[in-house]
Amino acid sequence: MKTTETPDERSRLALDLARSVAVALEEDLSRQQRVTLVVSGGSTPKPFLQALSAIELPWSRVDVTLADERWVAIDDDDSNDRFVRTHLLINHAAQACFHSLVNDAAGPEEGAAEVGERIAALSWPASVVVLGMGGDGHTASLFPDSEQLSAGLESDETVIAAHAPSVSQPRISLTRHRLMQSRRRYLHLTGEDKKRTLAAAMAGSDVHELPIRAFLDASLALYWAP
Ligand SMILES: O=C(O)[C@H](O)[C@@H](O)[C@H](O)[C@H](O)COP(=O)(O)O
Helix, strand or coil, X not given: CHHHHHHHHHHHHHHHHHHHHHHHHHHHHCCCCCEEEEECCCCCCHHHHHHHHCCCCCHHHEEEEECEEECCCCCCCCCHHHXXXXXXXXXXXXXXXXXXXXXXXXXXXXXXXXXXXXXXXXXXXXXXXXXXXXXXXXXXXXXXXXXXXXXXXXXXXXXXEECCCCXXXXXXXXXXXXXXXXXXXXXXXXXXXXXXXXXXXXXXXCCCCCHHHHHCCCCEEEEEEC
16 A cells, blocks of 8 residues: 555655765765765655765765755754754764854844855865755745745855745745756655646746746756655
8 A cells, every 4th residue: 555655665765865865976076075965954855864874975075065944043943954963964974064054143134145155165066966845846945935036046146045925934045056056966855746746847937936947957866756
């Protein structure tokens, strides 16, 4: 029955993705001193991050950052920073160097310049960007109902401050421009609802309706399980 198969399929998917990402990082680490890995928050990546953390790599040469973040304290339950520290920066990956998308500023507008400068100083193009997607077709914090969506899709800054009526907390997000500065991009999704959203995204072209469309090119590797 599907209900009993689903967790296994999701675990297998997470492991497959972790192995692909590890191979990619290792390949780039054989040619350059430092590599950048961009991961997403949310709930889907948890088993992937845990699986990746258990793979032996020269992690001390890996810079990890996030596709986006909620502007909350780093010990808040909703913090992606905390999520990455809990699920990725453990086991072998405890040696990686994590770069937060938040600072002490009052909000993302005030903090974005410093964060952008720090993140831009990492090694680009990133080796790997792992994106997630919401049921509304957002990725990172590029939300369809956000006033900052055009900036997120078109600006050549590294990060933008973002707000959207559909989400309660202010956000900071890497821009499309920065996320596309990557050698490999993966989209990690689970569930039938997201499969339907992805199919709708593939069937049209308005990036403002479903922002994930701005990332759907031939080089995006899709990792989906029921
Ligand atoms: O929540 C976040 O931190 C990310 O901003 C977001 O883009 C995420 O990848 C999607 O919302 C999917 O989230 P789930 O994996 O929780 O469905």
